[in-house]
Amino acid sequence: MAALVEVDGIHVRYGDLIALRGISLTVAVGEIVCIIGPNGAGKSTTLAAIAGGVTPHAGDIRIDGQSILGQRPERIARLGLSLVPEGRHIFGTLTVEENLRIGGDIRRDRAAAKADMARLLELFPRLAERLKYPASRLSGGEQQMLAVARAVMTRPRLLLVDEPSLGLAPKVIDQIYDILLDLRRRANLTLLINEQSSNRILKHADRIYVLRGGRLQLAGRAADLQDGEAIRHAYFGFGEGHAARAEAPM
Amino acid sequence: MIQFLQNLIDAISLGSIYALVALGIGLLFGILRLINFAHGDFITIGAYALIVPSADVTARLMIGGWPWPLLIPAVCLIVVVAALLTDALVFRPIRRASSPTLMIASFAVSYIIQNGVLMAYGSRPKAVDLWSGANTQVLIGTLRVPMLQLITLVTTLVLMVAISLFLKRTSYGVQMRAAAEDFRMAQYLGVRGNVVIGIAFAISGILAGVVSLLYTTQAGSLSHTMGVPLALFAFVAVVVGGMGSLVGAVVGGFAIGMIVTMLQAYLPPDLRAFRDAFAFAFVILVLLVRPAGLVPAHTSFERV
16 A cells, blocks of 8 residues: 655654654555544644644655645645644634535536535535534534535545544544544545544554654554553553553653 | 714715725734734825826826726726735745734835835825815705715725625635634635735725725825824724724724714814824723624634
8 A cells, every 4th residue: 555644753843842752654545544642642733744734843744755844734735635623623704615615615626526515415414404504603513524524525535633522422423433434435535533532443443553742652553452451551651550660661 | 963964974984984994904914913004005005106206396197197997997906016015025924923023014014115105206295186076065965965975985885895795705705714714724725825815915905095096086185104094093993893803894994984073073172183082082992891892803813
């Protein structure tokens, strides 16, 4: 499988705060890759760096083998990457329909964008009923669905999804994941998903990266990590029976 | 009663001008978090484009002598070009700078334009008679309304409807509203930041061009600082209306026009010299009651 994204030892700083200390990861075409880690581990920063929202001061990021370092987010979006950011970032004063239209504006083929919108609305009947509403009036789950649908309207090859389950009820989270998996099948999407908890992820992901303190703690195939012990250890820095190693080497 | 209605028409007419200026400032603030004090000087540029550049005391009309269907687009085009150049040369290189930095840069632009005009045209105010029919009175019932006030009002309405259609119905308009609400997210979706900002500068330039024509026709003279009070009052209008809200900018513009005109009409004659002090005191009162303005905006204050 060809590597769609290669992140090569990136360091990111916000002023004096160091967010990432040398993260490397790859996503191959067709994979579902998950980054898990506690709050503040650097998961969002990693996705933002790939999408062009923050520029690493060291390391490289390549898409299809080409470095994208320092390029504007709107350029990177045109390479076929689309980000569903944490907190959804819906345009609340725009209608649901306008939110979706913006996603489609990037594309040359307006007719195909329209057809995609129709298909997406079949997938999201709740959005179809509320097309003319200001998006701020949607519920949290509906806003998350709109954020996903809006990103898919750009017809990406790779969808970057930042904590899709944040602040949502378990039932709604299941729905969101069903839709992500469904979209993946229909649109040949590659998925890179951030989550805080590993439960759901382990079922769906091909590969998993665990981040903590801006460093990569663990990388592996989901199939090899099913018992969860290695993940717990990487996530917390200690696990059952490993309490003595609370100060895990960083 | 008639007197009051007459004052009301004056207020609406003055308010229209402020609303157009405030809209130009508000558009750029909404999308760029730029408080553009050079907007008034864009108006000055439009006005001086009407006459031949020279330091002579009497002004000779240049573009100002052209027929209206040519004159209006020509003046607007010149101001749009000036606005786009300002963006390209000044604001684009400091796109990531903070809001106060952008504002200070706009002061610099303002001084550069004012002194440029001073060098090319001299310091004396110049009399310009753009249209002698401007003060023809039109009778509406028992009200006498100067032709120019009617034209100002109609022009303002037309421009506002046009801008609102642009923002609601066109792709670029929707992108602009999205970028004003959350610039970074719009970029993530492929919206070209510099294109959208360029369009905002262009619209702002058209508005400044139209105001320069309306204002010059009414005032009948040019000076290199003529745009400054307009920008100041319009900035106050933007704040009163609600920073970042275009409806707010328009409402604020009319509110300021109303306050200034009514104070001028009804203050005791001894106090009229202090009209602006009373007007701004009123503004402070409004802001004490509604700190976010009359029509608060909902935006996240993130940019680029």
